[in-house]
Amino acid sequence: MAARTPARFPRVALIGRHGGPDLAAPLSKLAAFLLARGHTVALDAETAKTASADGVAVLDDDALASGADLAIVLGGDGTMLSVARRLAPHDVPMIGVNLGRLGFLTDIPLARLEPTLAAMLDGRYAEERRTLLDVTVARADGSAAHAPALNEVVVNRGGLGSMVECRVEIDGRFVYSMRADGVIVATPTGSTAYNLAAGGPIVSPAMDAVILTPIAPHTLTNRPIVIPAASPVRVQPLIEDRDEVFVTFDGQAGFQLEAGDEIRICRAERTLRLIRPSTRSYFEVLREKLKWGER
Amino acid sequence: MAARTPARFPRVALIGRHGGPDLAAPLSKLAAFLLARGHTVALDAETAKTASADGVAVLDDDALASGADLAIVLGGDGTMLSVARRLAPHDVPMIGVNLGRLGFLTDIPLARLEPTLAAMLDGRYAEERRTLLDVTVARADGSAAHAPALNEVVVNRGGLGSMVECRVEIDGRFVYSMRADGVIVATPTGSTAYNLAAGGPIVSPAMDAVILTPIAPHTLTNRPIVIPAASPVRVQPLIEDRDEVFVTFDGQAGFQLEAGDEIRICRAERTLRLIRPSTRSYFEVLREKLKWGER
Amino acid sequence: MAARTPARFPRVALIGRHGGPDLAAPLSKLAAFLLARGHTVALDAETAKTASADGVAVLDDDALASGADLAIVLGGDGTMLSVARRLAPHDVPMIGVNLGRLGFLTDIPLARLEPTLAAMLDGRYAEERRTLLDVTVARADGSAAHAPALNEVVVNRGGLGSMVECRVEIDGRFVYSMRADGVIVATPTGSTAYNLAAGGPIVSPAMDAVILTPIAPHTLTNRPIVIPAASPVRVQPLIEDRDEVFVTFDGQAGFQLEAGDEIRICRAERTLRLIRPSTRSYFEVLREKLKWGER
Amino acid sequence: MAARTPARFPRVALIGRHGGPDLAAPLSKLAAFLLARGHTVALDAETAKTASADGVAVLDDDALASGADLAIVLGGDGTMLSVARRLAPHDVPMIGVNLGRLGFLTDIPLARLEPTLAAMLDGRYAEERRTLLDVTVARADGSAAHAPALNEVVVNRGGLGSMVECRVEIDGRFVYSMRADGVIVATPTGSTAYNLAAGGPIVSPAMDAVILTPIAPHTLTNRPIVIPAASPVRVQPLIEDRDEVFVTFDGQAGFQLEAGDEIRICRAERTLRLIRPSTRSYFEVLREKLKWGER
Secondary structure: OOOOOOOOOOEEEEEEOOOOOOOHHHHHHHHHHHHHOOOEEEEEHHHHOOOOOOOOEEEOHHHHHHHOOEEEEEEOHHHHHHHHHHOOOOOOOEEEEEOOOOOOOOOEEHHHHHHHHHHHHOOOEEEEEEOOEEEEEEOOOOOEEEEEEOOEEEEEEOOOOOOEEEEEEEOOEEEEEEEEOEEEEEOOHHHHOHHHHOOOOEEOOOOOEEEEEEEOOOOOOOOOEEEEOOOOEEEEEEOOOOOOEEEEEOOOEEEEOOOOOEEEEEEOOOOEEEEEEOOOOHHHHHHHHOOOOOO | OOOOOOOOOOEEEEEEOOOOOOOHHHHHHHHHHHHHOOOEEEEEHHHHOOOOOOOOEEEOHHHHHHHOOEEEEEEOHHHHHHHHHHOOOOOOOEEEEEOOOOOOOOOEEHHHHHHHHHHHHOOOEEEEEEOOEEEEEEOOOOOEEEEEEOOEEEEEEOOOOOOEEEEEEEOOEEEEEEEEOEEEEEOOHHHHOHHHHOOOOEEOOOOOEEEEEEEOOOOOOOOOEEEEOOOOEEEEEEOOOOOOEEEEEOOOEEEEOOOOOEEEEEEOOOOEEEEEEOOOOHHHHHHHHOOOOOO | OOOOOOOOOOEEEEEEOOOOOOOHHHHHHHHHHHHHOOOEEEEEHHHHOOOOOOOOEEEOHHHHHHHOOEEEEEEOHHHHHHHHHHOOOOOOOEEEEEOOOOOOOOOEEHHHHHHHHHHHHOOOEEEEEEOOEEEEEEOOOOOEEEEEEOOEEEEEEOOOOOOEEEEEEEOOEEEEEEEEOEEEEEOOHHHHOHHHHOOOOEEOOOOOEEEEEEEOOOOOOOOOEEEEOOOOEEEEEEOOOOOOEEEEEOOOEEEEOOOOOEEEEEEOOOOEEEEEEOOOOHHHHHHHHOOOOOO | OOOOOOOOOOEEEEEEOOOOOOOHHHHHHHHHHHHHOOOEEEEEHHHHOOOOOOOOEEEOHHHHHHHOOEEEEEEOHHHHHHHHHHHOOOOOOEEEEEOOOOOOOOOEEHHHHHHHHHHHHOOOEEEEEEOOEEEEEEOOOOOEEEEEEOOEEEEEEOOOOOOEEEEEEEOOEEEEEEEEOEEEEEOOHHHHOHHHHOOOOEEOOOOOEEEEEEEOOOOOOOOOEEEEOOOOEEEEEEOOOOOOEEEEEOOOEEEEOOOOOEEEEEEOOOOEEEEEEOOOOHHHHHHHHOOOOOO
16 A cells, blocks of 8 residues: 655655766665655656666656655765756755765765654754855857856866956945955855855855855955845956956856956845755754864 | 024034044034034033033933934044944934044045035935844853943953863854854954954945854864854853953953853844945945055 | 893983873883883972872972983873973973873873883984074063073963054064064964964974964954074064053963063074974874874 | 276176066166176077167077076066076076066166166175975876976866865875865965965065965865975875866966876975165065055
């Protein structure tokens, strides 16, 4: 006899780390666990290449977005970033399960997956709404490219360059022209990633904020700035001669910029809906990742 | 014939830097300027000790707070901080005029005072609402002291100590026990003061945020954290034997803590109403103070 | 039959952590181990208050310094600092044994004490010569106080002050007048202590250098400076009215300064002779203390 | 009647900024000034393309190095770096004249060139010996490339990469495997350049030291380390798949690395002989460049 259709998240999509060799076993175990609880389970097409499970449909991104009430992602924070950008136009909540080391977005360990998930599917979870960035790269000829980012958008020099000069505006007001390896525009979610390495602050994901952090700035007083996420940011790199300047999104996608390109960053209309165990605080994860020690 | 009573800020209080020798002349000039425009003008009692003006009443703080629609402060950022704490329980908007060097809160230069003020009194100003902190120092015996802060509250070691250990909670959740020279809990207004010197980020005054910045922390990963101003912060210093630990407010007031004291910081109900020239952006002041250069 | 007098370090002094309750057992075990190998063993008078051992003399500092070829210190880095300052005028090499957590100066764990020490007493050790500072506090009336420091000398504000302004000279040349919580003048040995917390660099103990690191400087470009240890440093704090400014040595000794006091720091004539296991590199200790991870 | 051959620096080579349009006039004026004082004057071949002067020979680098007792460089610090690398194998002292803004290496302003130079040629100068790096890039196939550096050698990621992992050894001892944007190995001369922007300390050029500074390191405790210049440094980047990793010298020359490449850095046998006005201290230049203010 089949289980009753559950009230919460009846249709679940499973998405695994790209090309993960250690994915197949936990994924099919997870599928069986969910099916036994009465959920409909689907795999995304990419994941289905390296793993499969009985009684599970395979869906492309659009079908998955419209046909799932929840996406469970198995991998690391990198996998979560990439899935979050893919599903950004949709409104599917996400749960992150870490296959390797604890992450900020994937803080459910595989070893404790089933009891943790059972509690969450029974309603003991916290839903966080994380700010996403909507990035436009506008070209001098009037054309434009668009991309989302969950952690950060970065404008930086190439491997052989010395510095890039960027003119920065916030809310249409000139801030500075800084010369640096580059500039990071990060969300609170991204504050503990590249931003932290470059000297930026930790910003609680409860904040609706954006952080501008220069990377190795020539002017030492060009310090990180935290502004409201609602304030649009404009970055105009000065690109001359053989300068190589790049834009990247979550460190995973990107391209080389041309002279005259400008990058406009604003808060995306949709937020990322992150479903986390209610028993685990943000600061617990911070303590563990940053080795703050207990006491 | 007397000027008509102006529509905006009819009753203006003037407050000068404590004991400022260069205060008398600009203050009486300013009083005359305001009287000529039809404003009622009052001096606070402290200021009246070193300066005076014709046609001007002298009021104590309570009378001043209830009897003024605007306070114009002549001095530096330090004067503004001290006046802001005094007037914190009231709701009097403030304008800052710098008698010396440009400040973040006193960004109207004396040399341009009358034309700038004329424009502002005619309605060309921006009103900013700045977050104030409401600090409680709770003693083990149940007693408690209260103090406001506009820039920051600091818990730090004495002059001969080596470190203070503080247990920190945010929103009732344990964050860390850090050992450091101390910890700064700053507002966005205070982000460019002590917080910046200690490695904290610049936080736009448009943010409703609070910044926790450890001073010279023993654990290098104890980095500044930005949280919502609505989140209460609790700091519990570990005070043993001959440890000397102090709490200070805006670097201007404070006292020595005792074993068992804990410091609770939350957003004050009232905000500071800061009236600034509409022509000058926050980033302009930053550029000038931090010598970012123009381009 | 008694062991032959050993060729290396025939006379060993044992010095324990002040008031350490866990000292007695390891100390008497160590004494027995050394006596069995033919060494003469002495205790310093302070240590003898809480621990004792058969066949062991008790000596005051002067006798100990002239009558010992080696001092073995049981405690933490703090104990080593304090003993190093006491023995600074003499030339007794030191070995540090950590009773608690691994230290930079006490990197021999109690659990491995006898085999490690046996190897070292047989000649398998590295001798490092660590720079000591010789600090003079010169008063306006011509009087002067002297103190050594192994980690650092610090000039800093009191617990309620806001900043101290210090004029700094190196080699008789004006460097800057900085306003900060204080300034650290550290040795390479001290570079991983307070200096590191305040943003200073790690400096290899093989360097004959001194590091000037401002603590939370008002001017953000006042960055740490590394100079030759042979260059004398002069720090002149500006002390007015009720300013409280302090000088401390290794965070363990110190006093309040008066207006007109100036602090002169130069390399001491003697170095500290630190005897360490030859199998353990400086970087191994760094990796462990700073949790760099292995790979 | 011709001037007598001067005792100091009889043969002077003039080298100008590459392609500098503002070079011709000051260069011919300088040549005339030197000729009038009895010096033999030569131009390097590159400079001769855009400027010339009567009575002046044009020499290639080898001839110039063997036929000059002094090189006067007109340009900025960048020009000095490039000339220093070109002349590194030789032993020609250098004087730097800034055509634009004050530099660390070019601290003689054009406006004061003749009186300053007259004093220096009369013997009132200080000669500083600056450490140069000798960099070997060793390939897995046994081949190797060599390059000098005056400021720094940098191993960093490409424009689209996320991080580079580098294994670092000092003196043949493993230090750490760090993941970062890259790592800077700088001389004291270079300490105020890229190293400072990346968070490294200022190191007096009187120090015989090398500084390792990670750029935006993932592990926050990977702090800058100062070591003796005599200690060889080995950097082994882990290059997989499509990773792009680059090595650069003084930010001016460089190339892409291949899997298996390793970078060995040691102090060059020769130092750079820098001739500076004896009236100007290193700290004066620092104060001016870093805007420390006077007092």
